[in-house]
Amino acid sequence: MSIRKHALKIRCLGLALFIIVSVASSQQKNSLSDQIEKYQNIAQRLLEQGLRELPSYSILEKITSVGHRLPGSPGAAAAVELTRQIMMEMGLKNVHLEPTTVPHWVRGPEEEALMISSVLGDHALSTAAIGGSAATHEDGLSAQVIEVKDFSELERLKESAAGKIIFFNVKMEPGTLNTFSAYGKAAAYRVRGAVEAAKRGAAFALVRSPTTANDDFPHTGMMSYEPGIPKIPAACISTQGADLLSRSLKLDPDLRLFIRFHCQNLPPVRSYNVIGDLPGYEKPEEIILLGGHLDSWDLSPGAHDDGAGCAHALSALYLIKALDLRPKRTIRAVMFMNEEFGGSGGCDYAVSEKRADEKHILAVESDRGGFLPLGIGINADDPTLNWMQKWMPIFQSIQIHWIRKGGGGVDIAPLAEQGTVLGGLIPDSQRYFDVHHSGRDTLDAVHPRELELGTIALSLLAYIVSEEGLGPQMK
């Protein structure tokens, strides 16, 4: 063969290859744009069905109607049975309870914090014991107050701490756009305040509520004790109360606080995760899990935390069913028990023998409130995240602005060890800590349409992954 002919052959081969690649790539493009169009139609139907009917809000009304759902409480037990019934009524399959043992802490019937000052007179402060706190003596406790701005100031003032009330007056930083990161820093004083105060011989830890709201609602939440450190009681006061106490201490450094808390740590209680499925018609053993946690703190019915997450997960399955969409893989709703008091429900779910023949390919928890959803966090590798990006036009059509690395949640975290990709719905966070763990976390703080948009996003995500798998290698 002459060189010329050889060159020609190569060019012809090149051309053929170019045509093949072009056709394949344009077919791929067509097929992608067809898929996008298909899912965009589904997104539109989910949107209309959801916003017209608002099923999430109806479910949230029911969940919050049982009152607070502190682990071990009658309200938590009621919520277990209620959500089981909701799943049955929705026609979910495989509806069942899975047991988990939960701590049982009970707030006292009255909680008192009284400022006593010969200069300023007496003034009651709104207060709430921190979850897990020991009680004060039955007759209460009266002591002077040392205000500190952080743990290092506590260390500097440790010589005078013995027998005193340490007042951690640490503002949650308002200048941070992402309130969750500001919360994390401020909540450290609620979590570790008692231990750090006790190490210096103090009698009580009093903590400014971690919130950017300026109001008179104390916020509760978890705290920790450490072996070998005295378990002194701890409580939060409202931001307005903290400002008042701080001003008062400047006018009368000798003022005393009388405090009385009769909370109790009781023996653990048997409770349950509640589970229901939309079984996959092709790969029923592959599971997309949507979860929220049934339990709440006890100062309100936990409408945002995490009634909203439960309503999101349940209603997402409801919407998929209402549209007669049969998923290829199983889409499961799990109402976890005891996120707030140690996360036992999530741990027990992950290690249950019922998981033996199941493969969870994606677990998404909604536990950031029922506010306007902005994005979706997915804790996957880059190829999977890139693969997710191709669905962005669909998510943008329902006003989800981004899919980024992130997401996850306390209850689903144990599944990561089994190779499950974790995700989370990310709503706007500006209003969340106004209500979080306080008496303000009530149904009227949730907007029906904002809540529903979260459900719509989750139903779309779950349905696409049920059809397409997760990542470029699946289908």
Place this chain on the structure above:
Amino acid sequence: MSIRKHALKIRCLGLALFIIVSVASSQQKNSLSDQIEKYQNIAQRLLEQGLRELPSYSILEKITSVGHRLPGSPGAAAAVELTRQIMMEMGLKNVHLEPTTVPHWVRGPEEEALMISSVLGDHALSTAAIGGSAATHEDGLSAQVIEVKDFSELERLKESAAGKIIFFNVKMEPGTLNTFSAYGKAAAYRVRGAVEAAKRGAAFALVRSPTTANDDFPHTGMMSYEPGIPKIPAACISTQGADLLSRSLKLDPDLRLFIRFHCQNLPPVRSYNVIGDLPGYEKPEEIILLGGHLDSWDLSPGAHDDGAGCAHALSALYLIKALDLRPKRTIRAVMFMNEEFGGSGGCDYAVSEKRADEKHILAVESDRGGFLPLGIGINADDPTLNWMQKWMPIFQSIQIHWIRKGGGGVDIAPLAEQGTVLGGLIPDSQRYFDVHHSGRDTLDAVHPRELELGTIALSLLAYIVSEEGLGPQMK
């Protein structure tokens, strides 16, 4: 020169050109990334200053404290003087009023709509006259009710319309994600209901409030009359009232409504736009206008509509000043008067002789409430919009998700004829029509942080355009 040398020369020239272009492009890139870093630092400072201090909410508190600000009302006059004083206190320059003449419509002291049924008994409906409506006879009016679902149904039923009350029971479509487009369709019955009913000889137009909220608040707003068509009165009832009336009509089609409205159309009143500047140090005659409208409807203090927009514009200038940023071009706040009742303030502003030596390069109105901002609409050509996109990383750092074609507003629209690019802040719309033009548009419906994020976005936009001009050809 040999061919070889020639080829070499061309290659060398090519290489040189390549190097020049590469260096220039990398310099351009460096300069762009430097600029982005510079503005990102400013964005961060605006964010911290704004979210820590919340100046927008303080200003909104003052504006709403005067009560409603219907054009021609004492509240509107108070707001003019109040915002003039706020501008003076802020140290703005060129603070002045520009006159505009506004209609003066006054709601009657009592408004009545009473369902009278021999079958169901009597029931009062919450109601509000539509702005500009004529009064009923002093003693009111009693008539049967014809419910219609749209204008075509009215046309079909026209034979029986004479002397009746036409009840436009048209739901604002909840399945639409963008509530503004759903509102536009539903509000057509409020705007044109009286004219269309009067054409068929009806005595009154009763309109379901255009809102997705399910509550007992009637919403008001503008309506139109047409020459040659009898000016029959018109009012809105709440969504719950509309549902009740509709159910009642099914049970007793002969029920009558007694209605009485004593509203008055009085002679026009002199009022004012309020204007204040941060003068540009280099091109003071080139203006970036940030605007809101001072007037409101009369059922509430118009916290979202448009107290929020006024607070946005004023506080954006405040933040820029607080950071000691001197703008290259003038940044101006304009509090327009009478957006709600005909837009005379915007028209008079645009044609004032004071505009003779001014060039408005960008005018941005915030008139969609103080909710979480999502994006910025700019009604510019494609090259300018593409140029705007390069600043997106900065806007994303303050949680602005997009800059798209769109925006504008009633008050700034007349400036478009002078070649001014129009823009608008686009907050989320899910909650807006719950409160819009109703008794619910009060200060507590505005979240201080959501409001402030709008201000921060506007201050950043105004400052960047003051420095960089608008579009690739400016600087």
